[in-house]
Amino acid sequence: MAEITTLFWDIGGVILTNGWDRSSRKEAAAAFHLDWEEFQDRHDLSFPAFDSGQITLNEYLDRTLFYRSRSFTREEFVAFMFAQSKEYPETRAILDKVSRSGNYFVGAINNEPFELNEYRIEAFDLRRNFLVFFSSCYVRSRKPEETIYRIALEVTQRPAEKCLFIDDRPLNLESPRRLGMNTIQHQNADQLRSELGKFGVEV
16 A cells, blocks of 8 residues: 555545535524525535535525525525534544645635635635645535546646545445545544554544
8 A cells, every 4th residue: 555645635524514404404594594495405516616616605696595685694604514523522622633744735625605615725724734726616616526536636646546535425436446435424523443454543
C-alpha cells in the first residue's frame, strides 16, 4: 500500500451535522407550519441547482417558500437553516490532530450550497484544518459524480493511490475508489480512528 500523503474529508455527516438535510427540513416544516409535501416537492426540484452554485439562497427560498406571502420573514427562516449546523466534537478532534501534525495535505470534498458553506467554514473555523475546499457550490459538480473527485486530484496534483477520502455515505465512496483513491466510510469517531490507523495515519 502506498504511503498516504493526502486526506480529503467530507464535512456534513462527518465533522458537522448535515447542513440542510431531510430531518432539518422536517423540523422547519413543523416550526414554520409549512405544507411538507409541497415544500419537499419544491425543494427536490430546486436543490440540485442550489447545491451546485447555480442559484443563490434567495432564489432557492423564492422557489420553495416565498412564491407567496408568509407569516415569517426570510431572515427568520435563514437563521433557522443556519442553526441546524452543529459540530461533532470527537471527529473534529481527530481532524485537528491530523491537520496539526503537518504530515498531510488536508482538503475537503463536500456538497453544500454557497451561503451555507460560507457560513459553516466561518462559524466552525474550518480553515484551521482544510487547505482547500472542493465544495459542490464552487466546482459546479456534486458527489457522487466522478467530476468533483477528479477536480480535487487534478488541482492538488496528488497521486490517487496516496489519497484517502472519508465520507459517511457508501455511494460517495464509489467514484473515488474507481479513480484509485483509498476510502473510509465514516461511522463514528472510534471506528474512524481505527480505520485511519490501518492506513498508517497516526491519531
